[in-house]
Amino acid sequence: MKPNILFIMTDQQRFDTIDNDLIITPNLNKLIKESVFFENAYCSNPSCIPSRAAIMTGKMPSECGCPTFKTRLPQTEKTFVKMLAENGYFTELVGKLHFAESKIDTGFDKEILVDGHSPGYNPSLMGEYIKYLAQNKVSPNQLYKKTSMSGGEWLADTKFHIDYFLGEKGKQEILKLPKDKPWFLNLSFSGPHHPYDLDGTKYADMYKLEDMVIPKTKYEDLEQKPKHFREMDSYANIYLKDYTLEEYQRSKRSYYANLTLIDEKIGEVVATLKSEGLYDNTMIIFTSDHGDFMGDFGMVEKLQCLTNSLMRVPLFVKPPIKDYCGQKVEDEVLNIDVAATCLDAAGIPIPKDMSDFGYTQYYTGEEIKQRPYIFMEAGNIKGIINNNIKTVSYVDRDYGELYDLSEDPLEINNLWNAEPYAAAKMQGLMLIINEMYKAIPYHDVIWNVGTPLI
Incomplete structure (x- = not known):
C-alpha cells in the first residue's frame, strides 16, 4: 500500500531550536536520528499566510496569488492535499491552516480547524478548542496574563493550552484513520x-x-x-531596548517551554503510530512556516524582511522505511517542496507549475536534483541566496541589502554599495528578475508557432 503521510507543522519556529542541546526536545531529536535532516532549510516568506499558501500549492507566494498577510489564496489554485484526495488518500487537518478565510477547496476530507494562536482570536476560526474550553468551564480570557514582552504567565492547567489540545486531538484522530486506504494527516501546532x-x-x-x-x-x-527595521513601534512593540533583561529572558524561556510542550505531544503521537503498527509505513515531515527574531538585532517576533532569523526553518523527513538510519544534508532547500515530496511519495506526477525539488530523492538513492539558488520574498521585497551571497532587492527603492554569508553569517555588514561585490549584486538582481517573471501568468507560453527560442 502507498505510504501514509504525517505532516507536522509548527508556527514561527527558529531553525536553531532543533537539534540544540539547550532546548529540551527529546522526541524530535530521536526522530531526527531516523530522518533526512536539512541543516539549511528556508521558507518562502516571513509571514504565516503567504508561507502556508506556498507550502500547500508548491508555488512561491507571488505565483499562487497570496504574496502578503492581507491576501487570500485564490479559488483557482489547487492544493497538493486536493491532489492526494483525488488519488485515493483520506486527508485530514488538525490545527492551524491560516488561509481558512480563502474560498479555496483545501482538499481535506475532514478538518478540525483551530486557526489562531490564543483564545483571543476570532471564535469562529478557533473551532473545537473554544468548545473544549467551554465544556470544561474555562474562560478563554483567564488563561494567561501579560507579564513580559509579547507574552506572560499561564494561569490554568496546561491541559487547556492550545498546543496541548492539538496534540491530544492528533493522537485521537490517528486512531480513527481508515485502515483500508492511505492517509494524509496535517497536524499543525499553533x-x-x-x-x-x-x-x-x-x-x-x-x-x-x-x-x-x-x-x-x-x-x-x-x-x-x-x-x-527601526520603525516597527507603530506595528508592535518588539524591541528589546523597550524592556528589561528579565522580561526578555522570560519571553525566551516561554518560547522554549512551548517547544518542549509541543515535543512532548509529538512524542505521544509517534507512540500512537507505533502502537497501531503504522510507524514504519508513515512518512513524517516536520517544518515551520517561518522563524522569529527572538532577540536577534534587539527584536522579537517578525517583520517584513528576509533576514535569516525569519527565513531559515527546521525541516526533516522520516521516510516510510523500517529502521531507516538518518542523515544530515547541507544542501539548501525550500519548504515549498513539501508538496512535491508528498506527491512523489504517493506516486502522483508533479504538475508542471509546481516546484519540483522534493525531498524523497535524498533517501531513494536517485541522483540529487539540487536547487541552483534560494529565492524568497516578502511582498515587494525579493531576495536570492546564490553562492553564499544574499542579495535583497526592494522594489522601486534605490537601497537594498547584500551579505556575504561565508564571512558574515549573522548578516550584520550590509555590502549593498560595496564595489568589490558589484558583480555579485548584479548577478543576484538578474536572478531575482528571472523569478519575478515566473510569477507572471503565461510567462512560458511561446510567442508564436515556429518562432525561434530566445
Missing part, C-alpha cells in the same frame, strides 16, 4: 508563535533564566539596514 504564554508552568521550570542569553547582534546593527 506555537511557539507569540504570545509566549507558558511562563510559570512546569515546561518553563525546565529552563534556567540565566541561560536565556541575548544574541550577539544588537539593535545598533540595524543602522546598516533599511529604515523600516
Whole structure:
C-alpha cells in the first residue's frame, strides 16, 4: 500500500531550536536520528499566510496569488492535499491552516480547524478548542496574563493550552484513520508563535533564566539596514531596548517551554503510530512556516524582511522505511517542496507549475536534483541566496541589502554599495528578475508557432 503521510507543522519556529542541546526536545531529536535532516532549510516568506499558501500549492507566494498577510489564496489554485484526495488518500487537518478565510477547496476530507494562536482570536476560526474550553468551564480570557514582552504567565492547567489540545486531538484522530486506504494527516501546532504564554508552568521550570542569553547582534546593527527595521513601534512593540533583561529572558524561556510542550505531544503521537503498527509505513515531515527574531538585532517576533532569523526553518523527513538510519544534508532547500515530496511519495506526477525539488530523492538513492539558488520574498521585497551571497532587492527603492554569508553569517555588514561585490549584486538582481517573471501568468507560453527560442 502507498505510504501514509504525517505532516507536522509548527508556527514561527527558529531553525536553531532543533537539534540544540539547550532546548529540551527529546522526541524530535530521536526522530531526527531516523530522518533526512536539512541543516539549511528556508521558507518562502516571513509571514504565516503567504508561507502556508506556498507550502500547500508548491508555488512561491507571488505565483499562487497570496504574496502578503492581507491576501487570500485564490479559488483557482489547487492544493497538493486536493491532489492526494483525488488519488485515493483520506486527508485530514488538525490545527492551524491560516488561509481558512480563502474560498479555496483545501482538499481535506475532514478538518478540525483551530486557526489562531490564543483564545483571543476570532471564535469562529478557533473551532473545537473554544468548545473544549467551554465544556470544561474555562474562560478563554483567564488563561494567561501579560507579564513580559509579547507574552506572560499561564494561569490554568496546561491541559487547556492550545498546543496541548492539538496534540491530544492528533493522537485521537490517528486512531480513527481508515485502515483500508492511505492517509494524509496535517497536524499543525499553533506555537511557539507569540504570545509566549507558558511562563510559570512546569515546561518553563525546565529552563534556567540565566541561560536565556541575548544574541550577539544588537539593535545598533540595524543602522546598516533599511529604515523600516527601526520603525516597527507603530506595528508592535518588539524591541528589546523597550524592556528589561528579565522580561526578555522570560519571553525566551516561554518560547522554549512551548517547544518542549509541543515535543512532548509529538512524542505521544509517534507512540500512537507505533502502537497501531503504522510507524514504519508513515512518512513524517516536520517544518515551520517561518522563524522569529527572538532577540536577534534587539527584536522579537517578525517583520517584513528576509533576514535569516525569519527565513531559515527546521525541516526533516522520516521516510516510510523500517529502521531507516538518518542523515544530515547541507544542501539548501525550500519548504515549498513539501508538496512535491508528498506527491512523489504517493506516486502522483508533479504538475508542471509546481516546484519540483522534493525531498524523497535524498533517501531513494536517485541522483540529487539540487536547487541552483534560494529565492524568497516578502511582498515587494525579493531576495536570492546564490553562492553564499544574499542579495535583497526592494522594489522601486534605490537601497537594498547584500551579505556575504561565508564571512558574515549573522548578516550584520550590509555590502549593498560595496564595489568589490558589484558583480555579485548584479548577478543576484538578474536572478531575482528571472523569478519575478515566473510569477507572471503565461510567462512560458511561446510567442508564436515556429518562432525561434530566445
